[in-house]
Amino acid sequence: MFAGSTAEGAALLRAAGALLRDRNLRGPDRLAADMIPWALRASALVKVPVIRRIMPWAIERRMPGSVWFELARTKYMDDVLRAELAAGTTQVVLLGAGFDTRAYRMPELTGANVFEVDHPVTAARKQARLRGRDIGHVRYVTIDFNREDLATRLAANGYDSTAKSVVIWSGVAPYLPAGAVSGTLRWMSTQAPDSCLVFDYVWQELVDGQVATRLARTLLKAVNRQGEPFRSGIPRGRTTEFLAEHGLAVQEDNGPDSFDPYVTRTDGSAVGPVWDFGGIVRCRVPQ
Incomplete structure (x- = not known):
């Protein structure tokens, strides 16, 4: 394993x-x-x-496609974060932060208000593994997503819902039930106008077992074996409508065809295959 x-x-x-x-x-x-x-x-x-x-x-x-998808996801989300900070955003939320290291490896976050949101057990493990590094600029917001309210927990830790924010939600949404995903998107829609959310998703057709490619079968077996199966997705080709129903406007919806800049060697050749049953979307709170 x-x-x-x-x-x-x-x-x-x-x-x-x-x-x-x-x-x-x-x-x-x-x-x-x-x-x-x-x-x-x-x-x-x-x-x-x-x-x-x-x-x-x-x-x-x-696990074919996994390394290349993660390369694309990490590089793209880093680019979005840099762009939002350069445009004047000063508040960053790493939602379901896991072992995300952006707050410690990206100098662009210096001076930003950074909130890492995750379960207390995961947050404690992460802080232990960061021992010896400067973590004083990060506010760790622990939450039991089954029992506690995200807005309440963030506010208790100094988050300002009236300030423009960028929210990174990486590698989380597919593992949540549809109701939890909708709840998070509704929360996002109530944030300051022009705030940005970037997250990855799988197609609902993959969750429903209707994608029969080798890459899909291999991944589904792996997540099921770990006891953390995919639980929700977005119907293929309906990201704009799906997010509009939750009060958000799509800025970019990146499918596998958009990943080449992030998985290209110095000689111009691209590696692959990349997972081809979902995408990475950048959306905003309408102004």
């Missing part, structure tokens, strides 16, 4: 991407390997010199 949870799995993919030799292809998350615990499973090999260089290819052999 490569990783013990979806949060650790995403960190492993980012760590593998950061090990790629091609500088144009290489992922930006140099801290991701620190989020992987030493344990009796294959994921720990990403921390071992020499051996770790084979990890991107070993993972791709077992």
Whole structure:
């Protein structure tokens, strides 16, 4: 088994991407390997010199498309975050932060109000693995999503819902029931006008078992085996309508055809395959 949870799995993919030799292809998350615990499973090999260089290819052999999708997701969301901060946004929410390291590896976040929202157990594990690093600029907002209200927990930790925000929601929505996804989107729609949300999704058709590609079958088996199956998606081709129903306006809806700039080598050739049954959407609160 490569990783013990979806949060650790995403960190492993980012760590593998950061090990790629091609500088144009290489992922930006140099801290991701620190989020992987030493344990009796294959994921720990990403921390071992020499051996770790084979990890991107070993993972791709077992889970085709995963490393390349995570590269595209991480690089794209980093670009969105930089653009929003450059445009004057000063409040950042990492929703379902897991082992996201943006607050510690991106100098652009210096001076921003950063809120990392996650379950208390995950937050505690992350802070333990960050031991020795400066984490004073980050506000950790712990929440039991089944019992507590997101707006209330954020407000209790100094979040200003009237200030323009950028919300990163990476690798979370597909694992939530539809009602929880809708609730989060409705919360987002009540934030300050022109606030930005970027998140990834899978097609509802994948959740319903109607996508029969090899990549889809391999991924579904993996998430089911981990006990964290996909629970909701967006119908293919209906992202704009889906988000409009929740009070949000799509700015960019990126499918697999949009990922090439993020998975291209220095010589101009693209790696692949990339997961082709979902996308990454950037949407806004209407002004």
